[in-house]
Amino acid sequence: MVTAREVAQLCGVSVATVSRVFNRPATVSAPTRERVERVARELDFSPNESARALSRQRSAMIGLVWDTDHRRPGWRHPFLQDLLLGLKSALSSHGYHLLLLATSDDARNRTAGVSLADPIAYVGMTRRHHLAGLVLIDSGSDAEAFTAFAQSGLPCVALDVAVAGPKATYVTSDNAAGASEAVRHLAALGHERIATLTGPRGNAPATARTEGYLRGMADAGLPVRDDYVVSGDFYRGSGFVGMRRLLARKHPPTAVFAASDEMAIGALLAARAAGLRVPADLAIVGFDDIEVAALVDPALTTVAQDKAEFGTAAAGALLGMIENAAAPEPVLLPTQLIVRDSCGTPHRQASAAAPRL
Amino acid sequence: MVTAREVAQLCGVSVATVSRVFNRPATVSAPTRERVERVARELDFSPNESARALSRQRSAMIGLVWDTDHRRPGWRHPFLQDLLLGLKSALSSHGYHLLLLATSDDARNRTAGVSLADPIAYVGMTRRHHLAGLVLIDSGSDAEAFTAFAQSGLPCVALDVAVAGPKATYVTSDNAAGASEAVRHLAALGHERIATLTGPRGNAPATARTEGYLRGMADAGLPVRDDYVVSGDFYRGSGFVGMRRLLARKHPPTAVFAASDEMAIGALLAARAAGLRVPADLAIVGFDDIEVAALVDPALTTVAQDKAEFGTAAAGALLGMIENAAAPEPVLLPTQLIVRDSCGTPHRQASAAAPRL
DNA sequence: CTGAAAGCGCTTACAG
DNA sequence: CTGAAAGCGCTTACAG
Incomplete structure (x- = not known):
């Protein structure tokens, strides 16, 4: 070298x-x-990054805490690839690399990686690598560690979990608005018995979506029945079970807002298993707009999150703080209601030219 | 600190x-x-990683070259998330972090990241960060740069592109075997006019799958017709167009092996647009077993790649070379034919208990 | 505008 | 088994 x-x-x-x-x-x-530039180019010289990081007490790397631990086997981000893409592109263009931090639950093995849910470990890892900042992807149970880290004053941006600190902010979709729009859409189609399948307790987006459901019902002048709010965990199975439970009610709902597409698909299966037709007998709206949402039959009406923007916005906020800015306001990404076939529409149109699966 | x-x-x-x-x-x-261990624990001390890397000329980081550049807008790995998961888990457990290298095409901006398709840049980046090794994900057009890097002698493992070097190897699915099995399956169902939609020219898996198609035809004693081999690019659109072309032949095929699930879905759409029923009028097999394969209607019979093992195997091979071993043989991951509904089966069974979308 | 020197925080032969 | 010292390759006040 x-x-x-x-x-x-x-x-x-x-x-x-x-x-x-x-x-x-x-x-x-x-x-x-x-002269120096020319010679440097000829010799293909660039400053050694380790030496530079040590000397400046700052590297060109941003850490990413992404839990892949066995402790939470089922955890799967609905659009991690898009998120990483947006993140990496934005970071790259500013010369930053993204370091996926080794994580481990093994406390004896602390040197090897950050111990999940241990904010001290996050701080240590950040300092030891002289990371410019941290991106925190919520995986359901490390939210506390995230908020603790945020208070350390090191730059960080969390995704889908609210944190605050001198150099901390977060980005999340406007889940409440998206959910209430979905509910109002259902109401506008004439539904009055609208139920919801919620996400897991303690999860911020889940909470906001439930809130949005309640607000949407209120906006539409519809009463909320306690037995129309059944909780799930974002995954398909819980949607299936929850829907089956709803259908067993004395007055089953005619429409359901599922807080995730996976649960919506579960609900779809439950409806079908019960001999109901969707959307004729039951209207369903999901949330996320994952890839398969357009491919199920009937195609799922859903609230789309701006997947690419998630990463881009996170990168932008973080870079700002790194370049000295104070923590910006949390970023609330607008959602978009994608109307497909699972709710029925006043006027359904055949799609011969561009057949849908 | x-x-x-x-x-x-x-x-x-x-x-x-x-x-x-x-x-x-x-x-x-x-x-x-x-005594030292106790005090270190009490003070939460761990060696500074930048200093350590500089001093040992070796960090605990492994670089990942993953092209997210605008130059190749459509490029999307069929199972990046699973791959990263396997990679990160395996690496984590050995104490290694994964560095997603900033990439850029901007030659003037060399300091900011590796210039794609420039093996010198890869070598430089690896040296400057004292990376322990590199994982190279093929994105279609940087294969040459990969093979060049492999010859540098630095440890690396490429995914889905053949490289060789003192410390270089690669992992890929046994694409030929998987493809030929798919073709034999079609033949066993009684098909004789079996066509194929291939992947892009120059792509190793695509080439191997075409090879497998040819071998499968030979195994089944079926003649190969030139006009039954139409080339695509792995994406849905090319499957649609290619299928339409096949269906316009004087003697259209009764079955098609698509070298990717996306193309298979394109073929499905084309068949439907032409008024054909799948599998009754046309049998279709895909490749990959992406998530949506099970969700389209009819559910796609396909050749599944071992997605988790991809990352795990790559990590294993790389770690071995880093810990001094010589380059191991390339890893050929076995594939598995997943029979669903898109080919028809001698005895189809209704699935009442676990309804499928 | 430029250089000499100290310092970033480790690791590792080399002596003892 | 342990310490003093050199070295990893930069950056940055401090002088001039």
Whole structure:
């Protein structure tokens, strides 16, 4: 590996000057700067990142806490790939790399990675690698550790979990608005007995979506029945079970708002198993707009999250704080109601040209 | 951040001894070791990673080259999330972090990230960060850069692209075997006019799947017609167009093997648009077993790749080479034919208990 | 505008 | 088994 010293010698300058060319080019005279730049290019020299990080006490890396631990076997982000894509693109264009931190539950093995749910471990890992900041993806049960980390003052942005701190903010969809829009859509189609399948307790988006359901019902002037609110865990199975429970009620709902597409699909299966037709006998709206939502039969009407923007917004907020800005307001991404076939529409149109699966 | 010096002072030893406790504990006397360990734990000390990397010329990070560049807008890995999961889990358990390298096409901006398709840039980035190794995900057009990097002697493992070098290997599915099994399955169902929709030229899995198709036809004693081999790009659109072309032949095929599920779905749409029933009029097999394969109607028979194992195997091979082993043989992951409904089966069974979407 | 020097926080031969 | 010292390759006040 060619070092600054070699470049310096070839240029007849000191390493300090070489360093300046790479860090504060304006402080170097034009002729010297150009000479150094040329030689550096010829030798394919770039400053060593480890040395640089050590010296500046700051690296060009941003950490990502993404729980892949066996403790939470079922956990699967509905759109991680899009999220990573947006994140990485935005970060890349500013010269930052994304470090997926090794995580482990093994407390004896602390050196090997951050211990999940241990904010001290996050802080330590960030400091030891001189990370410029952290992106925190909620996995359901480390929210407390996230908020604790946020208070350390190190830059971080959390996804789908509310945190606050001198250099902390978060991005999430406007879940309440999206949910209430879905409910109002159902009401506008003439439904009055509208139930909801909620996400897990303690999960922020789940809570907001339930809130949105309640608000939507109120907006539509519909009463909320306690037995129309059944809780799930975002996954398909809970949607199936929950829907079956709802259908067993004395007055079953005619429509259901599921707080995730997976649960909506579960509900679809339950309806079918009960001999009901969707949307004729039961209207269903989901949330997320995952890829399969358009592919199930009937295609799922759902509240779409802006998947690419999730990562981009997180990167933007984080980079801002890293470049010194104070913590910005939390980012509330607008959602979009995607009307497909699972609710029925006043006027359904055949789609011959672009057949749908 | 607490440093080794502070720990040393509190223990009345030198920093060298503290360092040894963390690197070669066996060389330190038991009482001293225990004292240092206790104090380190109390102070929450762990060696600074940047300093360590600089000093040892080796970090605990493994780089990942994953192209998210705008140049290849459509590129989408069929199972990146599973792959990352397997990769990260395996790496984590050995104490390695995964660094998603910033990539950029902007040659003037070289400091900011690796320039795609530039093996020199990969080598430089690896050296500057003292990466322990590199994982290379093929994105279609950087295969040359990958093979070049592999020859540098730095440890690397490529996914779905053949590379060779002193410390280089790759993992890929046994695409040929999977494809030929699919074709034989079709033949066993009585089909003789079996066509194939291939992946893009120059793509290794695509080539192997076409090979497998040819072998499967030969195994079944069926002649191969040139006009039954139409090329696509793995994406849905090309499957649609390709199928439409096949159906326009004088003697259209009665079955088709698509080299990806996306193309199979495209073929499904084309068949439907042409008024054909699947599987009655046309049998379709895909490849990959992506999530939606089970959800389309009819559910897609397909050749499943072992998605989790992809990442795990890559991590295993890489870690082996990092820990000094010579480059292992390329890993050929077995595939599995998943029979669903898109080919018809001699005896179809209704699935009342577990209804399928 | 430039250089000499200290410092970032470790690791590792080398002595003892 | 342990310490003093050199070194990893930069960056950044501090002088000039």
